Amino acid sequence: MKNNDNFFLRNTWYYALPSNQIKPGMMISRIFLGEPVLLIRDRDGKVSAMTDICPHRGVPLSCGRFDGQEVECCYHGWRFNSGGGCSAIPSLVEGQEMDLSRFDVQSYTIREAQGNIWIYMADADNPQPALDMDIPVIPGFDERSLRGATSTPQFVKVVKFPCFVDHAVVGLMDPAHSPYVHRAWWWRNEQLHEEVKQFDASPYGFTMRRHRLPANGGRLYWLIGGGVPETEISFRLPGVRIEETTIGNNRVVNLTAVTPISETETEVTFLLYWTLPWVGFFKPLIHLLAGSFIDQDRTVVEKQQIGLKYNPVLRLIKDSDIQAQWYYQLKREYARSVAEGREFLNPVKGQILRWRG
Numbered sequence: 001m002k003n004n005d006n007f008f009l010r011n012t013w014y015y016a017l018p019s020n021q022i023k024p025g026m027m028i029s030r031i032f033l034g035e036p037v038l039l040i041r042d043r044d045g046k047v048s049a050m051t052d053i054c055p056h057r058g059v060p061l062s063c064g065r066f067d068g069q070e071v072e073c074c075y076h077g078w079r080f081n082s083g084g085g086c087s088a089i090p091s092l093v094e095g096q097e098m099d100l101s102r103f104d105v106q107s108y109t110i111r112e113a114q115g116n117i118w119i120y121m122a123d124a125d126n127p128q129p130a131l132d133m134d135i136p137v138i139p140g141f142d143e144r145s146l147r148g149a150t151s152t153p154q155f156v157k158v159v160k161f162p163c164f165v166d167h168a169v170v171g172l173m174d175p176a177h178s179p180y181v182h183r184a185w186w187w188r189n190e191q192l193h194e195e196v197k198q199f200d201a202s203p204y205g206f207t208m209r210r211h212r213l214p215a216n217g218g219r220l221y222w223l224i225g226g227g228v229p230e231t232e233i234s235f236r237l238p239g240v241r242i243e244e245t246t247i248g249n250n251r252v253v254n255l256t257a258v259t260p261i262s263e264t265e266t267e268v269t270f271l272l273y274w275t276l277p278w279v280g281f282f283k284p285l286i287h288l289l290a291g292s293f294i295d296q297d298r299t300v301v302e303k304q305q306i307g308l309k310y311n312p313v314l315r316l317i318k319d320s321d322i323q324a325q326w327y328y329q330l331k332r333e334y335a336r337s338v339a340e341g342r343e344f345l346n347p348v349k350g351q352i353l354r355w356r357g
Helices: 165-173 219-224 275-310 322-340
Strands: 012-018 027-032 035-041 047-051 086-088 107-113 118-122 155-161 194-202 203-213 229-236 239-247 252-259 266-274 349-354
Touching: 012 027, 012 252, 012 266, 035 118, 047 107, 047 229, 165 266, 165 275, 165 322, 229 266, 229 275, 266 275, 275 349
Parallel strands: none
Antiparallel strands: 012 118, 027 035, 035 047, 107 118, 155 266, 194 203, 194 349, 203 229, 229 239, 239 252, 252 266
């Protein structure tokens, strides 16, 4: 399969970083979709973002200082407020009046919820507001939650994949790779099983309907106990996968967010929320097992890059690759709908998919 899908999706929300990584008075330099971005948290706790380049001589603003209110460039002391507005040029003398707004740097829209910071990456040639697409929020995990739920993830792991964003997204939603990539006693054995799942269209993506996990699939959930585990998995643009597993009266929710850094590097953030208060005692074990699981995905993607250097034709099949095909269709439709200024029309049609995995 050769196509023109190798583009970054714009005018949408991407995962930036966990909230606890940036404290009041701190600034962090990141790259998203090939753009240098400076994230700051002011004294009052509000997070903002701006281009991490001083418009004077091109020095990264992150090389300077942040006093909790303004960022000061290390080269000539130019200062910028949290909105990217140029507030001072120290070298100007009396009588040298100048419109400082000429030197403003681009700002980015930021949202923060449930311990996560999201950034809206607009298209410079056709910027559009977020409209009805909002950041992902997991119902039931807020300050008023009961049964041990918290508004922040209890587990966070960030891994960089050495690939273009599409390969990371498709690899993580691939339903047939588990018996070959994730070989672990606590997850499942190597024996193939026929899977039959109902899929439905959902906002900007699709959802695998809730279903029971067999005893030989997802053994870690069975070890938790308390009931038969049931799982629902949803995907939405630009690259967010949410897997919610219920075990009796409890919930375990995994949010995986994929953020493109450059043409050759993608960041995958794996977060876990749960309502099982006693699971906290097993956090070290969870870190070990979940970390191993994600690293297995990263390792196979590294191997994939060896073959992709030769630009081979990739052949997708039914039914195990239908989700990958849906992803490319969703991506193209979203880009077209924004370019044409019209409503997004979800190309996914509800259907039953079958595969062995």
